Amino acid sequence: MTAKRPAGVTIVAVLTWISGLLDIIGGSILLFQTSVASTVEAFGGASQLITSAIVSILIGAIVMIVGVGLLRGSSGARLVITVFQVLSIGASIFFAITYPPGAIGEYFSAAVSVVVIALLWTGRANEFFRD
Numbered sequence: 001m002t003a004k005r006p007a008g009v010t011i012v013a014v015l016t017w018i019s020g021l022l023d024i025i026g027g028s029i030l031l032f033q034t035s036v037a038s039t040v041e042a043f044g045g046a047s048q049l050i051t052s053a054i055v056s057i058l059i060g061a062i063v064m065i066v067g068v069g070l071l072r073g074s075s076g077a078r079l080v081i082t083v084f085q086v087l088s089i090g091a092s093i094f095f096a097i098t099y100p101p102g103a104i105g106e107y108f109s110a111a112v113s114v115v116v117i118a119l120l121w122t123g124r125a126n127e128f129f130r131d
Helices: 007-031 037-042 046-071 075-098 100-120 123-130
Strands: none
Touching: 007 046, 007 075, 007 100, 007 123, 037 046, 046 075, 075 100, 075 123
16 A cells, blocks of 8 residues: 655645756856856866856756656665755756855845755655655
8 A cells, every 4th residue: 555645745846846946046147157257266266167168057957857756655765865865956056155245145045045055854754765
C-alpha cells in the first residue's frame, strides 16, 4: 500500500522549483556581469565568474527537473534534491559574499533551500518516501 503524498511534499516540490529558478536567475545575472570590472575582480577573473554562473544555472536546472521525482515519491529524488539544496546554500552564501549587491536575493535563495530540506525530512514525508 502506498502512503498518500502529504501536502508538505507538494509544497517542497514547489519550493524546490522556486529555489532552482532562483539559482538559474542568479547565475544568469552573473553572466551579464562579465563586463563589470569589480565583479570580475571579486570572482578572481572572468573565467571563474563564468564558471560560477554556469554551475549555478546547472544546479538550478537539475533541481527543477529532479523535483518532479519528489511528487512521485522517489527516494532517490529526495536524496538528490537534499544534496543539491545543500550545494545551493553554499553557492548562495558564496555569491552573497563575493557580489554584495545581489546578497538579498542569495540569502532568500538559501532560506528557501533550508525550508525545502526541513520539509523533505519530516515524519510524514519519511512515510511517503519509504513506500
